[in-house]
Amino acid sequence: MFTIDDLADRLGGYLPKDEIQQVRRAFYYAEQAHDGQRRRSGEPYVTHPLAVANILANMHMDHQSLMAAMLHDVIEDTGVAKPALARQFGEPVAELVDGVSKLTQITFEDKAVAQAENFQKMVLAMSRDIRVIIVKLADRLHNMRTLGALRPEKKRRIARETLEIYARIASRLGINTIRVELEDLSFQALYPMRAERIKRAVSSARGHRRSTIRQLQTSLQQSLDDEGLTGTVIGRQKHLLSIYRKMRDQRKSFAEIMDVFGFRIITEDVDSCYRILGVVHNLYKPVPGRFKDYIAIPKANGYQSLHTTLFGRGGMPIEVQIRTREMEALANNGVAAHWLYKAGQTDHPIAQGSHARARAWVKGLLEMQRHAGDSLEFIEHVKNDLFPDDIYVFTPKGDIMELPQGATVIDFAYSVHTDIGNSCIACRIDRHLAPLSTRLESGQTLEIITAPGARPNLAWLNFVITAKARSAIRHALKHQQQTEAVQLGRRLLNKALAPFETSLEELPEGVLDRLLEEHSLRSETPLLESIGLGSRVAHVVARRLVGLLQGEPDASGAPTTEPSAPHQPILISGAEGMVIKFARCCRPLPGDPVLGHLSAGKGIVVHRAECRNLGDLKDDPDKLFALEWSPDIDEDFPAALRLEMESRRGLVAELAALITDAGANIERIDIEERDARLSIVNLILSVRNRVHLARIIKRLRNLSHVGRITRLGN
């Protein structure tokens, strides 16, 4: 059985002693944490993290990645918290473990295969440190190697997820050794019969071909030696899934695929690659159109190599790949090759952040292809691929939504549907209630709670970041203001018609139409809206309507009937929102006598009857009218108080306690110290009504060190 000592021996090849010691420490910690747990195969659980660390050791990953591998199931399976790991092993290791755990929590399970690409991006977006992915890939690889003990349907599910997500991520990152093994293991789990048949066919074909392969290998090697070129010729085997895919997609027979002989030549530098290409083209004739220069133009994942196909004896095709040792390492290990190189050097950048690491990797690629043409586009591509700027979250049904970095719950709601955004009142993120302004993170599942009749809030505009949400909120608010203005306009007009003992609804047909015609309006909606917004005066419109009712020819004359009934005040409930506003100069409260002032374009502004600002407006009765508070108001209102108090410590706390105790909230508090003894405290409270405020003032007066108390705004 593979032990921690075996691993430590292996690490001795590339890590310093103190780092190996830390890896050991992580192992012992995991061993204890998983004590008593067993894998399905019956082995102690800790054999799994140990094996994962060993996979990473073969890739020469740094000690922090190895420690994270040891601890990767500790948070998820044993309930050890992240801060505890940070204390024991440092923040970077705890971050890595936490990252891997988060990936473990999201499963592909019943999410549609069509979303696989987004899922891959989400996994990458969730792993701002690329090492998280590499540890996760190693974890998945070991789980795939030990699938045997699982139920068939679970096996298939894991295999499908591995194929759709993790093998493709490995391919994206250029980690080919892991990709190939993940693909073959998934293939065998998904299609055991087909895999077995191909496996058998491959090994029997290999037997027949052994002598041909050896001959070709010798002649290739000989020709290099003759030209004085250093290079190693290796025979190449296709993996099971790639054979299967070729048979399926290119409709080739097994014999046709196996008829191709593959070799790889590894050499020192780029220059030698091209010289070796010349040599092999001299030895066998190249197949026209099959030469590919991936050194000059690398593949998207950084892969570099020369590819060519030759006509062997009797026309048998020979595929040859030529590359440097660095390119070979990159082809096998991709991103991870970065650590492979750095490990040999003393200054390897373990302390660097993930971005710095990715940058270093990309820089390394840049150096490798110095001879190549313009590769900036490629570099950008790789960078964007590694660290997407978008986040990916789930709907409750498992659909993946893509949103820009920094998007909030409201942005999400509008991206699902405008109606959902408009009627959104609350939200659950991963089943917990969360504020609507919460910034989202990749991998979260969101459930929006809506209520019929709910409306968007003006404050949402302060935090939404998507154009869709912003314009939908603006549109909805505008519409809401319109609706409210029309309702208010109707009430105002009916109030103005009441003294004439008629109403909008009672007017005979045609009367309103004639008025609309006079004003070139198409319907009553714009008329009522303009009255509600204060751009048209209700009394004037009412008089004209009465005039029309009495057969008056034009709009100039006054109505012949004078109003008989007294003015009925309009009731306000405080919930009108868009068209009834409360003046900040006097901050009226329910219970205060109030007057409404119609201000053009804004609707009604409510003032306290005693407000000084009303003085100038009182001469204009058309714009000023009686209001009354509705008896069932369910809102809090702001009230402003000014207190003179003795300066002393703990003053704010004392005030806060008293006010909260009285059932009110402090919205704002400012303290100016007049001198050493006297402070002026300006408070804005939210209270129920005038009586509530009076009760609070009474309590404040009882405090011995409080002097004069003034309610502001009159």
Ligand code: MN
């Ligand atoms: Mn695991």
